[in-house]
Amino acid sequence: MAVVIAVLHAEDVALEFVSVLRRHADRDIRVIVGQSGAGVTLPAGLSPRERLRLLAPLVEPGGNTAALPSPEEVAGWLDGPPAEVWTHSPADHRIRRARFGWTVSCAVPGLTVTYSVGDNPFLQTVPGEVAALTGAEADIKIDFINRHAGELLRSRVADRLVTTDRVPVVERFFAADVTQANRLYALISSLGDDAAVADDPWEFGRSAYEADRLDATAAWVTRWCSPDDGPIVEVGACEGELTRRLAGKGYAVHATEPNAGFRARLAGRMRTGTGSGTGVEAGAGSPDTAGAVPGVAGWPGAEVSPDSLEDLAARRDRPAAAYLLIEMLYYDQDLALLDALPTDRVLIALESGRLNDLVWPWLRGQSVWRVAERLELAPPTLESVCDGLAYLRKRGSRGLVLTRAGAAG
The missing domain is CATH 3.40.50 (Rossmann fold)
Structure with missing residues (x-):
């Protein structure tokens, strides 16, 4: 051989x-x-x-x-x-x-x-x-x-x-x-x-850092919106670890995920009520269709669709109490798309370098949105990944609440 x-x-x-x-x-x-x-x-x-x-x-x-x-x-x-x-x-x-x-x-x-x-x-x-x-x-x-x-x-x-x-x-x-x-x-x-x-590549279901970050993010959302305010839209939900937390608090969450593999796992987890890292394989949930797939007993009130930020801004057919852009503005999206979203409140979470390079320069040059809050959701940390095969610096997460100028905060 x-x-x-x-x-x-x-x-x-x-x-x-x-x-x-x-x-x-x-x-x-x-x-x-x-x-x-x-x-x-x-x-x-x-x-x-x-x-x-x-x-x-x-x-x-x-x-x-x-x-x-x-x-x-x-x-x-x-x-x-x-x-x-x-x-x-x-x-x-x-x-x-x-x-x-x-x-x-x-x-x-x-x-x-x-x-x-x-x-x-x-x-x-x-x-x-x-x-x-x-x-x-x-x-x-x-x-x-x-x-x-x-x-x-x-x-x-x-x-x-x-x-x-x-x-x-x-x-x-x-x-x-x-x-x-x-x-x-x-x-x-x-x-x-x-x-x-790979299932759960960022180890949302295994990492202490990610669990703390997601818990802090969910708590932050609850301070700015209650379930009674209406649905919220989570853009780029991946496999749904934040979706699961919010659905468990009684929110009606429309989760969007353009990646077909992540979306299939997310739909499957909505049905079974499981979290990331539980072995639900791609395809175990819904077929890869263009329409929204509603949650059932696992995550009542949640649904998933393949919409991108561009799709949501173009159609304007998802009015919501808030849009959540959590750790997803890494794909060269045009931030002017936020102006077209049918909401008066957008919550953005990113690592500080990306916020400084992308979001703050855009905010200074526009007049549609004002910053209602900024805070640290998770500090940077070093963490082992892949069962100790490697380690990396998790870059931390900072949150911004944007409210539409002239709207009630």
Whole structure:
């Protein structure tokens, strides 16, 4: 059975996996290059320098836009179950490498894959193996890049640019199964549709920080609206942890969620009365229809629809006591859309940097809304994620209450 190193670009073997060449000096290693689908065998008995030289013809210093392979394609390239697979972290900040590493994990679902920690300034992965290179091995890395990938030292493609920190003299790895890989990839894909590949990727149902933040947010809503004031609209409800809290307090909540995977889980949890992290799979709730799906016994008074902020502003068919924009203004929405919402009250929660960069400049340039309250809902904290595989800085949450100018507060 083969030892496989699966990388997005050929130079990645030199950048992140030289210690694996040393580890398996007496075994053939099959290298798969995801960008091109090319493969090459590095024979046993050759020196690391000689092995890397076989990869030189596969280095393509150009772009980074070729279609990524599917798990089925990668499985075909493997040509049978491998003994070991080494690849990119599903949490690599370079999203195409992260997706390729995740794809590799999906191609070998019964195998625990070993991942290079890779490049991520926001999420620190705890390595299970650390391999320090010798000076001679570091020279091999440097020589390979200079001779065969020198164009990447001045690449204008951020993910292809070779910088000093991307040529580590200490290579770090961790092992994970496909479920853990899904969770890591979902975290790094948080602003895209792939965030839904894992159930509860932000660990709303597991995290003490998230529970405290959500409890504080629900209490904040109750101070500004009572259930008797009428329905509230929660935009971008994800899997419904805030929805559940508000429905439990007697509110009629219209939850919207454009992501089909999250929306299906949310609809299922409305029916069963469960929270995030309970194993309700995508599709277990309602079909993915365009209309609102009402809650039943689990969360009475709640319903879910696929509406985006843009949809709600365009149609203006959901008058509400308040619109809740909780931790969802990260998608380059036009804040002028708030003017069209059929409400006199909007509650916004974001981390402070995003508030300062996006919301406050917009507020200073408009006259439709006034700030009725600002407060801290949750302070920043460091927290472990993915069963201790990694940790990150939860950035905290600050709330703003906006009331329409001239309306009763």
